[in-house]
Structure formats: structure tokens, C-alpha cells
Amino acid sequence: MIAQALEGDRDAFRVLVERHSRAVFRLAFRITGNESDAEDVVQESFLRAWRQLHRYEARAGFGTWMYRIASNYALDLVRARRRRSSEEIVEGTLAFASDGPLPDRLAFSGEVRRRLETVMATLTPQERLAFTLRHMEGQSIEEIGAVLGTAANATKNSIFRAVQKLRKGLGPAVGATQ
Amino acid sequence: MSHLSEEQLVLHYYADGESYAAVETHLSECEICRLQFETLRSELDAIESPVPERGPEYGAEVWRRLEARLPERRVRARFSWLPVWAPAAAVAALVVMAFLAGNWYERNKAPKEIARGGGRVAERILVIAVGDHLDRSQMVLAEIANANPGGGLVDISEERQLAHDLLGENRLYRQTATRTGDAGVASVLDDLERVLVEIANSPDRVSSAEFQVIRNRIESQGLLFKVRVMGSRLRANPPPPAAPSKVL
Numbered sequence: 001m002i003a004q005a006l007e008g009d010r011d012a013f014r015v016l017v018e019r020h021s022r023a024v025f026r027l028a029f030r031i032t033g034n035e036s037d038a039e040d041v042v043q044e045s046f047l048r049a050w051r052q053l054h055r056y057e058a059r060a061g062f063g064t065w066m067y068r069i070a071s072n073y074a075l076d077l078v079r080a081r082r083r084r085s086s087e088e089i090v091e092g093t094l095a096f097a098s099d100g101p102l103p104d105r106l107a108f109s110g111e112v113r114r115r116l117e118t119v120m121a122t123l124t125p126q127e128r129l130a131f132t133l134r135h136m137e138g139q140s141i142e143e144i145g146a147v148l149g150t151a152a153n154a155t156k157n158s159i160f161r162a163v164q165k166l167r168k169g170l171g172p173a174v175g176a177t178q
Numbered sequence: 179m180s181h182l183s184e185e186q187l188v189l190h191y192y193a194d195g196e197s198y199a200a201v202e203t204h205l206s207e208c209e210i211c212r213l214q215f216e217t218l219r220s221e222l223d224a225i226e227s228p229v230p231e232r233g234p235e236y237g238a239e240v241w242r243r244l245e246a247r248l249p250e251r252r253v254r255a256r257f258s259w260l261p262v263w264a265p266a267a268a269v270a271a272l273v274v275m276a277f278l279a280g281n282w283y284e285r286n287k288a289p290k291e292i293a294r295g296g297g298r299v300a301e302r303i304l305v306i307a308v309g310d311h312l313d314r315s316q317m318v319l320a321e322i323a324n325a326n327p328g329g330g331l332v333d334i335s336e337e338r339q340l341a342h343d344l345l346g347e348n349r350l351y352r353q354t355a356t357r358t359g360d361a362g363v364a365s366v367l368d369d370l371e372r373v374l375v376e377i378a379n380s381p382d383r384v385s386s387a388e389f390q391v392i393r394n395r396i397e398s399q400g401l402l403f404k405v406r407v408m409g410s411r412l413r414a415n416p417p418p419p420a421a422p423s424k425v426l
Contacts (some may be wrong), residue, residue, distance in 0.1 A: 014241050014245075018241060022236050025232050026232075035230055043247070047247055051336065055336070116225070135225065141194055159194075160189070163188045
């Protein structure tokens with residue numbers, strides 16, 4: 001399919017787009033935190049993929065390659081947005097599960113969500129992406145390593161550092177949600 | 179008995195540790211580690227990520243929006259012995275020749291004919307061609323300006339190839355703009371040419387530091403902005419279409 005797309009076959013590329021769009025959107029939303037940016041990331045990532053198909057190496061899956069393109073672009077967007085407004089807090093990227101009564105849960109989740117985003121902002125792009133892929137997407141260490149371009153130990157380290165920072169930054173509030 | 183480290187507990191939570199069974203055994207025997215693990219688990223379990231749903235038709239919607247934006251892929255088959263920039267340079271050369279021929283014709287026949295049509299048409303074609311050239315150049319500059327180089331070597335082979343393709347056209351258009359006295363266009367094309375030369379003569383893979391030098395060059399000259407503005411100006415104010423010619 002990819003070989004056909006490389007030859008300029010749009011139908012082949014269309015199959016790839018249709019197959020991977022939802023996964024790319026999910027990842028983009030988790031990184032950017034809003035639907036509009038996530039949609040931009042989806043469009044721009046496939047456009048870049050089409051232009052750069054000759055760089056694709058078959059040893060990584062096409063999905064992994066798309067994750068790499070999409071995550072780079074999404075992180076660029078987040079960085080640009082932070083530069084534009086350093087105080088802007090993105091909501092919706094991550095949230096806490098809670099079994100509490102609905103009004104409390106809403107009030108609490110808003111507060112915790114803000115705290116969580118503040119802590120997430122302190123992670124390096126690599127830590128943030130590694131944690132998102134492992135925790136939210138359930139990707140394996142090998143798959144994450146392929147996206148980040150890191151070896152297994154470095155990938156595990158990124159996840160660990162992310163968890164450490166999140167725990168330290170969130171403190172006991174997290175445990176209270178359960 | 180030595181206790182498990184936080185790192186071992188995190189790895190165990192994600193089942194990424196190398197000795198899952200051994201850690202399980204330890205947790206069943208050590209209350210301190212078990213408590214720590216349960217705290218960790220409750221904290222991590224609490225983090226969830228709601229994502230807006232996208233239905234099964236989403237891929238088709240993405241494709242509909244994307245399709246019109248996809249440029250043609252350049253597949254080299256026949257005439258592969260020609261350099262890849264040859265067709266673009268040939269078209270650029272034809273446009274420039276048409277423009278110069280139109281100007282010459284206008285200058286030499288003006289007393290006898292109101293034949294501004296030939297010159298106007300050629301000028302219009304040239305403006306459209308330069309606008310298109312600036313659009314494509316802008317894409318190369320934007321790719322570099324917005325790229326995330328990370329560490330290690332950065333692959334700029336595609337941008338390098340595109341810059342190489344654009345360089346021949348750029349020279350022709352710059353010389354033409356200089357000859358016809360359009361100093362604004364000539365100046366932007368001159369700045370653009372310097373950066374295109376730098377990109378075209380770079381290796382396919384450059385270090386992050388070398389990449390940053392190219393990017394700084396683009397940013398320090400405000401080149402992307404100039405190219406964008408000039409492209410918009412040419413698109414917005416093309417020369418008026420030719421009036422029907424009258425022979426006196």
C-alpha cells in the first residue's frame with residue numbers, strides 16, 4: 001500500500017488515511033487538549049506524510065511513523081501556544097476518574113485538571129509524549145521507542161520521570177479522588 | 179529484606195519490568211512495598227483521558243478535506259537522466275522568454291499598433307509564474323522554520339532537493355525582475371536565492387547546529403514573511419488583462 005502511495009497512487013494513500021485517522025486524532029487531542037488543534041494536527045500530519053513518504057522506512061509500522069509525525073507537530077503547536085499565552089491553561093487533555101457525586105466531581109475535576117495540566121506543562125516533550133503513549137494509548141515500550149527514537153531503557157526512564165513529576169506535582173489530591 | 183524502588187514499582191504497574199513474578203512475590207511478602215504500590219496504583223488509575231468520539235466515517239471525512247491539498251507526487255521514470263529541476267527550469271525559461279519577447283514587440287511596434295496586449299499577457303503570465311514560485315519556496319522555508327529538529331542528525335533531503343529545483347527558476351525570475359526595474363520583486367528573490375543556495379548545497383543530513391544556522395538565516399532576514407507578503411501582493415494585484423488590440 002505504501003509502495004503504491006510512493007508511486008503517487010492517491011487511492012492507496014486514501015486507504016492509509018482512512019485506516020489511521022482516528023488514532024492520530026486521539027493522540028493529537030491528548031497532546032493539544034482541544035478538538036480544533038487536534039483536527040489541524042490530523043490534516044497537517046497526513047499532508048506531511050504524503051510529502052515525506054520517501055523517508056518512510058518499512059521497519060517501523062506506518063501507524064508508528066504517523067504517530068511520530070503527528071506528535072512532533074502537536075508538540076510544536078503546544079509550544080507555540082504556550083509562547084503566545086504563557087498563562088493559558090489547556091483543559092481536557094487529561095482528567096481524573098472519580099466516583100464521587102456529580103457536582104463535587106465536576107468542581108473537583110476542574111480544579112485537579114488545572115493542576116494536572118500545570119504539572120504536565122513541566123514535563124519535557126519526550127516525557128509528556130512517552131507518558132501519554134504508555135498510559136493513555138497503551139503502547140508498548142518498543143512502539144514508544146520507535147516514535148521517540150529512543151532505546152528501551154531511555155523510554156522507560158522517560159515514563160518513570162514523567163510519573164515521578166506527576167506524583168510530586170499533584171501530591172495527595174490524586175489519591176483523594178478514589 | 180531490601181525494598182522495591184519507585185522505579186521498579188512504576189515499571190511493575192505498567193508490566194514493563196523484567197521480573198514481574200519476582201516483584202509480585204515480593205509484594206505479597208512485604209507490607210511496606212505493597213502499601214506503596216497500592217498508593218501508586220490508585221494515583222495512576224485515577225488519571226484518565228476522555229477523548230471526543232470520532233465515528234467510523236471519520237477517516238473518509240479527513241480524506242475529503244485532505245484530498246484537494248495533496249500536491250502531485252513527483253515520480254521519476256522516463257527522462258530520469260535529466261536533472262529533476264530541468265522541467266521547472268524549462269517552463270521558467272519559456273515564461274521569461276515570452277515576457278521579454280512581449281516587451282520587445284511592444285517597444286518596436288508601438289508607433290504602428292496599440293499592441294499592448296502582447297506585453298500585458300506576457301507580464302501577466304510572468305507575475306502568475308513568480309507568484310507560484312514564491313508559494314513553493316514558502317513551503318520549503320516553512321518546513322524548515324516549523325520543523326522540530328530534536329537531537330542528532332536532521333534529514334533535510336527533501337527540502338534540499340526542492341531548493342535545488344527552485345534555484346534555477348529563481349535566478350531567471352530575479353534577472354528578469356532586475357532587467358525590468360521591479361526592484362521590490364528582485365530584492366525578495368535575491369534574498370530568497372541566498373537561502374535557497376545554502377539549503378541546496380547542504381548535505382542531506384545536517385547536525386542540529388547546522389540546521390539551526392539555516393533556520394536563523396530564514397528568521398533573521400524575515401524571509402518567510404517577505405516571501406509570503408510578496409506572493410500575496412502578486413496574487414492580489416496582477417497586471418490587468420490585455421485589451422483587444424487595434425491596428426491603426
